[in-house]
Amino acid sequence: MFQIELLSGGVFWVYAVDPDTDNFLIFRRDEWRWIPIDTCKPYYPPAESYLKKQFISQIGRAHV
Numbered sequence: 001m002f003q004i005e006l007l008s009g010g011v012f013w014v015y016a017v018d019p020d021t022d023n024f025l026i027f028r029r030d031e032w033r034w035i036p037i038d039t040c041k042p043y044y045p046p047a048e049s050y051l052k053k054q055f056i057s058q059i060g061r062a063h064v
Helices: none
Strands: 001-007 011-014 017-020 023-027 031-036 038-040
Touching: 011 023
Parallel strands: none
Antiparallel strands: 001 011, 001 038, 017 023, 023 031
16 A cells, blocks of 8 residues: 545545556545546655654663
C-alpha cells in the first residue's frame, strides 16, 4: 500500500493497482473506486512531520 494525492484534492491509500487499465483502487466517500492513474500524483508528507520524529531510540544510551 502507498498513498497518492488526487489532482482534484485529497490524500488516499491505494489498495490495488490494475496495470491493464492504469487505475488505482481507493476507498473514497464510503465506497471503493477505481481512479485513473493520470488523475493522481505521489503523496509526500510535509517535511515538518519528519522534523520531530525520533529515528534513534534513547533506550540504553548514556545521558550526559
